[in-house]
Amino acid sequence: MATELKSGDKFPEGVTFSYIPYSNNDDINSCGRPQTLETSKEWADKKVVLFAVPGAFTPTCSEAHLPGYIKHLEELKAKGVDVVAVVAYNDAFVMNAWSKAQHVKNDEILFLSDDEAKFSKSIGWNMGPRTARYAIVLDKGKVVYAGKDEKGQLSVSAAETVLAKL
Numbered sequence: 001m002a003t004e005l006k007s008g009d010k011f012p013e014g015v016t017f018s019y020i021p022y023s024n025n026d027d028i029n030s031c032g033r034p035q036t037l038e039t040s041k042e043w044a045d046k047k048v049v050l051f052a053v054p055g056a057f058t059p060t061c062s063e064a065h066l067p068g069y070i071k072h073l074e075e076l077k078a079k080g081v082d083v084v085a086v087v088a089y090n091d092a093f094v095m096n097a098w099s100k101a102q103h104v105k106n107d108e109i110l111f112l113s114d115d116e117a118k119f120s121k122s123i124g125w126n127m128g129p130r131t132a133r134y135a136i137v138l139d140k141g142k143v144v145y146a147g148k149d150e151k152g153q154l155s156v157s158a159a160e161t162v163l164a165k166l
Contacts (some may be wrong), residue, residue: 005146011138015039015119017087017112020096028100030044034092037112040141048138049155052120052131055062056090056098056111060154063134066109068159073108076159079166085110089117089130117122127151135162 005011034089039048051069053061069076069084076084086109088095095111104111120126125134125148135157137145145165147156155161 003122004148005136005143007143007145009143009146011040011043011136011141011143012122013040017085017114017119018114019110020092022099022105022107024049024086028097031093031096034113037110043083043138044141046138046140047080048083048085049076049081049135049137049162050085050087051135051159051162052087052114052125053133054088054127054130056088056094057101061088062098062102065154065158069109070104071101072159072163075163076166080162081166082161083110084108085112085136087112087114087119087131089114089126091115127146133157137162137165 017037017039019037020032023032053065066086076160090113092113095113099111112129114120117126117129117131120131125132132148134148136143149155149157
């Protein structure tokens with residue numbers, strides 16, 4: 001049964017995503033091997049902004065959602081955010097290519113794969129097989145903000161909204 005996250009909740013245990021670590025090779029046609037990121041452990045002592053998009057390379061995601069986070073990255077970091085990560089149901093190879101197409105390095109924004117939308121489904125924030133559009137702010141393993149956009153909207157998960165919640 002899915003349990004929506006809300007402020008005050010502890011981030012669930014055992015949450016993992018896959019990603020491809022940044023390399024100096026920015027050729028979109030090549031990439032490394034996927035790694036597993038155990039977010040429950042890795043993010044336990046960090047301030048994290050995790051935002052989800054329905055799919056890499058899709059119009060709203062590529063033209064508005066991700067660019068908002070790129071634009072406001074320094075402001076997010078200035079508010080004490082240690083990690084900014086974007087997640088989608090796409091596999092790690094597609095997410096890696098999307099980061100290169102957007103000229104973003106993994107040390108700036110992590111591009112994570114929620115394989116089969118497993119995490120998103122576990123919190124009830126999926127759209128069929130895809131991740132829904134949402135944002136979660138964690139501070140030392142606790143949810144301090146969680147918001148899911150209505151289908152076709154970009155408001156509660158936008159970078160500007162999240163920045164105002166920090």
